[in-house]
Amino acid sequence: MDIKDIIKPENLVYKRTELMTDKALSYCPGCGHGTAHNITMEVIEEMGIWEDTIGVAPVGCSVLAYEFMNIDMTQAAHGRAPAVATGIKRVWPDKFVFTYQGDGDLAAIGGNETIHACNRGENIVIIFINNGIYGMTGGQMAPTTLPGMKSSTSPYGRDISTMGHPLKMTELVAQLPGTYFVTRQAVHTPNAVRKAKKAIRKAFEIQKEKKGLAFIEIVSNCNSGWKMEPVDSNNWMVDNMFPYFPLGDIKVNGELVK
Amino acid sequence: MSEIKLMKGNEAIAEAAILAGCDAYFGYPITPQSEVIEYLMVERPEDRTGMIVLQAESEIAAIHMVYGAAGAGKKVMTSSSSPGISLKQEGISYIAAAELPCLIVNVVRGGPGLGTIQPSQADYFQSTKGGGHGDYRLIVLAPASVQEMADFVEDSFKLAFKYRTPVMILSDGVIGQMMEKVIMPEQMPRLTDDEILERYGDWANTGKTKLRERNIITSLNLDSNVQEAHNIKLQAKYSQIEENEVRYEAINCNDAEYIIVAYGSSARVAQKSMAMARAKGIKVGIFRLISLFPFPKKEINALADRVKGFLAVEMSAGQMIEDVRLAVNGKVPAEHYGRYGGVIHSPEEVLASLENKIIGG
Numbered sequence: 001m002d003i004k005d006i007i008k009p010e011n012l013v014y015k016r017t018e019l020m021t022d023k024a025l026s027y028c029p030g031c032g033h034g035t036a037h038n039i040t041m042e043v044i045e046e047m048g049i050w051e052d053t054i055g056v057a058p059v060g061c062s063v064l065a066y067e068f069m070n071i072d073m074t075q076a077a078h079g080r081a082p083a084v085a086t087g088i089k090r091v092w093p094d095k096f097v098f099t100y101q102g103d104g105d106l107a108a109i110g111g112n113e114t115i116h117a118c119n120r121g122e123n124i125v126i127i128f129i130n131n132g133i134y135g136m137t138g139g140q141m142a143p144t145t146l147p148g149m150k151s152s153t154s155p156y157g158r159d160i161s162t163m164g165h166p167l168k169m170t171e172l173v174a175q176l177p178g179t180y181f182v183t184r185q186a187v188h189t190p191n192a193v194r195k196a197k198k199a200i201r202k203a204f205e206i207q208k209e210k211k212g213l214a215f216i217e218i219v220s221n222c223n224s225g226w227k228m229e230p231v232d233s234n235n236w237m238v239d240n241m242f243p244y245f246p247l248g249d250i251k252v253n254g255e256l257v258k
Numbered sequence: 259m260s261e262i263k264l265m266k267g268n269e270a271i272a273e274a275a276i277l278a279g280c281d282a283y284f285g286y287p288i289t290p291q292s293e294v295i296e297y298l299m300v301e302r303p304e305d306r307t308g309m310i311v312l313q314a315e316s317e318i319a320a321i322h323m324v325y326g327a328a329g330a331g332k333k334v335m336t337s338s339s340s341p342g343i344s345l346k347q348e349g350i351s352y353i354a355a356a357e358l359p360c361l362i363v364n365v366v367r368g369g370p371g372l373g374t375i376q377p378s379q380a381d382y383f384q385s386t387k388g389g390g391h392g393d394y395r396l397i398v399l400a401p402a403s404v405q406e407m408a409d410f411v412e413d414s415f416k417l418a419f420k421y422r423t424p425v426m427i428l429s430d431g432v433i434g435q436m437m438e439k440v441i442m443p444e445q446m447p448r449l450t451d452d453e454i455l456e457r458y459g460d461w462a463n464t465g466k467t468k469l470r471e472r473n474i475i476t477s478l479n480l481d482s483n484v485q486e487a488h489n490i491k492l493q494a495k496y497s498q499i500e501e502n503e504v505r506y507e508a509i510n511c512n513d514a515e516y517i518i519v520a521y522g523s524s525a526r527v528a529q530k531s532m533a534m535a536r537a538k539g540i541k542v543g544i545f546r547l548i549s550l551f552p553f554p555k556k557e558i559n560a561l562a563d564r565v566k567g568f569l570a571v572e573m574s575a576g577q578m579i580e581d582v583r584l585a586v587n588g589k590v591p592a593e594h595y596g597r598y599g600g601v602i603h604s605p606e607e608v609l610a611s612l613e614n615k616i617i618g619g
Contacts, residue, residue, distance in 0.1 A: 052465045066474045072463040074329045075476035080322035087326030116315035
């Protein structure tokens with residue numbers, strides 16, 4: 001049997017979202033970014049809101065997100081995406097606005113912009129990819145690098161006595177009255193992907209209802225930055241990242257989950 | 259015609275922004291320009307025109323809010339004073355690079371560092387030579403009265419959209435804080451969403467419809483050849499601005515033997531110095547810069563053919579003088595005079611400097 005006999009339109013279960021461009025992703029094979037991009041665009045397509053959606057790309061591995069997401073996008077300076085999104089949303093209050101940021105961008109250099117956009121309750125969606133390392137610049141320590149974890153700027157492991165603790169930005173912003181929905185997800189298994197996509201859908205529904213800021217952390221692997229094979233990196237993430245950054249909803253309907 | 263009002267320069271800027279149909283102001287308080295945001299907050303422009311006013315968490319956030327909103331096709335602005343403008347340089351560089359229109363107001367105070375809250379003109383280099391990283395320019399307009407604070411707002415927005423580039427109103431603590439009579443322009447309506455789509459839909463982030471390709475606001479070009487081409491395009495735009503947008507006021511320059519080159523508050527002080535000089539029989543004229551970039555090179559160069567010397571008067575240790583000397587190109591003496599660090603020179607000091615450095619020299 002030829003492959004053409006198997007892949008028939010009537011047999012297709014999933015199709016590629018038209019909101020992803022044909023451009024080959026610049027991410028390393030095995031990285032979670034591609035999946036996170038894909039489910040974000042699927043949600044926007046399924047909700048039928050792409051003509052009214054403006055995305056904000058960060059600085060970091062996903063700096064070129066606008067090359068892959070087939071919608072209007074602004075590329076923000078490092079860490080400033082929540083401020084840029086605030087500017088867009090305030091002048092186009094009926095558009096859907098989201099940021100897509102990594103841990104260095106959102107939790108280190110953009111910590112202030114993140115906290116204040118959350119505190120103002122800007123009616124935007126923030127998607128936060130946390131892989132515990134600076135991937136783009138070549139594997140330096142991030143604010144979310146785990147204790148003892150090696151990186152090119154913590155070559156003997158992160159020493160929390162001099163380098164500080166991994167920052168739980170998601171728990172931090174959940175404390176602010178402006179956030180309405182705060183959750184931590186992952187995209188390493190089909191089940192996790194389904195849950196993460198559901199969370200992103202919920203976030204955009206919240207924006208539609210103008211209820212406040214929805215904040216989704218996606219704990220992801222960085223196989224090249226962690227210097228592991230993709231499967232090993234996912235296993236390492238489950239064993240090491242998840243205990244420090246546990247998955248699940250942190251704040252739902254404006255109330256902290258007990 | 260509108261009634262005559264008595265207003266502070268900072269208030270005039272704020273009121274003129276509402277009247278110009280500005281869509282949003284994003285700012286952070288800093289002396290001596292906090293009256294801009296204070297006036298807007300009291301005035302509730304959202305009720306008058308729908309204009310949004312937001313106090314950001316920092317000058318950095320404010321300029322990036324401007325970047326976002328400008329990229330979405332709206333007419334937006336921010337204001338600050340020197341230390342705050344330093345913080346904004348990152349965003350200004352991005353806005354220039356991404357070719358977005360916006361208005362930035364700098365009510366200059368004395369520096370460097372935290373400096374003083376008193377007036378200064380020591381941000382000339384920062385404003386006219388780039389300020390942030392990379393090869394870019396701002397259009398820089400320097401008001402010398404409260405009336406010009408008001409008038410330059412609409413002018414600046416027009417220039418910003420004509421060239422899709424950030425425009426700066428470079429004022430100082432004197433013009434920002436002093437009260438003068440001012441006649442406000444008529445209210446211009448804000449553009450409707452449909453008008454924005456029609457005018458700026460080919461580049462702005464307004465949502466990708468089936469009718470067009472997606473619009474991307476970015477300053478990133480990883481391919482250095484593409485980045486060079488982008489730079490060449492920007493430089494061509496700045497050349498066009500230099501060709502078309504030079505603004506100045508020549509006061510008593512026709513019969514003048516000596517020219518004081520000045521802008522903003524210094525040009526006001528120089529008026530008195532000129533009157534005192536003429537009373538003594540010294541033919542002094544003032545070449546008042548209105549556009550600092552583009553700098554009136556040709557005009558000053560032409561003047562240099564028929565006067566005996568130039569005195570560049572500015573509240574700085576000597577910044578504008580460099581552009582004056584480049585324009586004069588050695589034809590006649592061109593010297594600098596100015597008090598700085600928050601001190602304003604007196605008309606007598608300016609005249610004495612003219613007599614000592616140029617006439618006697």
